[in-house]
Amino acid sequence: MPDPRQGENNCYLQVQDLKKTFMDRKRKVEAIKGISFSVAQGEMVGFLGPNGAGKTTTIKSILGLVRPDSGRITVDGIDCAKNPGEAAKRMSAVLEGARNTYWRLTVWENMQFFAGIHGVSASKERAYFEYLLEVLGLQDKRNAEVRNLSSGYKQKTAVACALVKKTPLVFLDEPTLGLDVEASYELRAALKDLQSQEKRTIVVSSHDMKVIQDVCNRAIIISGGRIVADENIQELLSLFRTRNYRITVSRNGNMRYAESLPEEIYKLFPQADIRETHETIEIVVDFTNPFEIYELIETLRTSGVSIESISQEQVDLEKAFLEIVRREKGICG
Numbered sequence: 001m002p003d004p005r006q007g008e009n010n011c012y013l014q015v016q017d018l019k020k021t022f023m024d025r026k027r028k029v030e031a032i033k034g035i036s037f038s039v040a041q042g043e044m045v046g047f048l049g050p051n052g053a054g055k056t057t058t059i060k061s062i063l064g065l066v067r068p069d070s071g072r073i074t075v076d077g078i079d080c081a082k083n084p085g086e087a088a089k090r091m092s093a094v095l096e097g098a099r100n101t102y103w104r105l106t107v108w109e110n111m112q113f114f115a116g117i118h119g120v121s122a123s124k125e126r127a128y129f130e131y132l133l134e135v136l137g138l139q140d141k142r143n144a145e146v147r148n149l150s151s152g153y154k155q156k157t158a159v160a161c162a163l164v165k166k167t168p169l170v171f172l173d174e175p176t177l178g179l180d181v182e183a184s185y186e187l188r189a190a191l192k193d194l195q196s197q198e199k200r201t202i203v204v205s206s207h208d209m210k211v212i213q214d215v216c217n218r219a220i221i222i223s224g225g226r227i228v229a230d231e232n233i234q235e236l237l238s239l240f241r242t243r244n245y246r247i248t249v250s251r252n253g254n255m256r257y258a259e260s261l262p263e264e265i266y267k268l269f270p271q272a273d274i275r276e277t278h279e280t281i282e283i284v285v286d287f288t289n290p291f292e293i294y295e296l297i298e299t300l301r302t303s304g305v306s307i308e309s310i311s312q313e314q315v316d317l318e319k320a321f322l323e324i325v326r327r328e329k330g331i332c333g
């Protein structure tokens, strides 16, 4: 049989100009409007986006569960439209809002069943099954029927069933949904462990930025059916980290000069946010270039106040995400 792979490049997953419009009561919903990205083998990529952005539609299109209107998807060089069966062998998923498991079967039976579909035998791969149970904290639940488990354990079972198939590409759509803080933390640790052990290609969608920031190297942000950012997470953060400073000064009893200080600062930095107490003045300012901080320091020095602290505002993925989506909505109306 000829190898269906066309060996186009090193990307394991490639999505080109994907579009999908749904009809909802005779109303057209443009769910995705031309999405393109690629994921290298062994990469762990985060999908971020507000509700209705198009994340699940993109994932379902890749999995062959939604038929896109246009665009091209390849997995391991295999065209998903031309060879859906071959592509499907290489993918597994935990889908948002779906049961993903059989509730009348036990955790172990579910794992056996889903592995079996992909030709993975529980007897031959017993050690791997045990490893997944351990890493996901499911050992004590192996013989429990899924219907009797709490939602967090149900979710972990779904993740175990997706991973046990040993497919090179895995989609986890909202894997921490409904998990308590500890379970979410454990799942994140498990994903990192799996990633470092197995180098599988994993796409994770989540509204929990901590999950993405913690486990992924790269984030693809989708908003309104389009990709609005596709960056290495550290680089994404550095774009927003830049020059936002919080400087607290003590008046030193020097009320006369200190009283005119806010006005002087506003003249130089109209964007500054200044809060005064009887003892201190707190200045939060986003400098437009790296040298402006010297101007502010000089103004503080000549006014005779002493600097108590200077800190640079820490940017996390949540702030970067909100800013990107806010800007994008501003541009697109």
Ligand SMILES: Nc1ncnc2c1ncn2[C@@H]1O[C@H](COP(=O)(O)OP(=O)(O)OP(=O)(O)O)[C@@H](O)[C@H]1O
Residues within 6 Å of the ligand: 022, 023, 024, 029, 030, 031, 049, 050, 051, 052, 053, 054, 055, 056, 057, 058, 096
């Ligand atoms: N089967 C469908 N029929 C009609 N409209 C749909 C269907 N599936 C999705 N949509 C619409 O397509 C858009 C994108 O939905 P999608 O589920 O992909 O978003 P999402 O990014 O996964 O959102 P969430 O964060 O809420 O899970 C939404 O406007 C949604 O209402």
Ligand SMILES: [Mg+2]
Residues within 6 Å of the ligand: 055, 056, 057, 096, 173
């Ligand atoms: Mg979704």
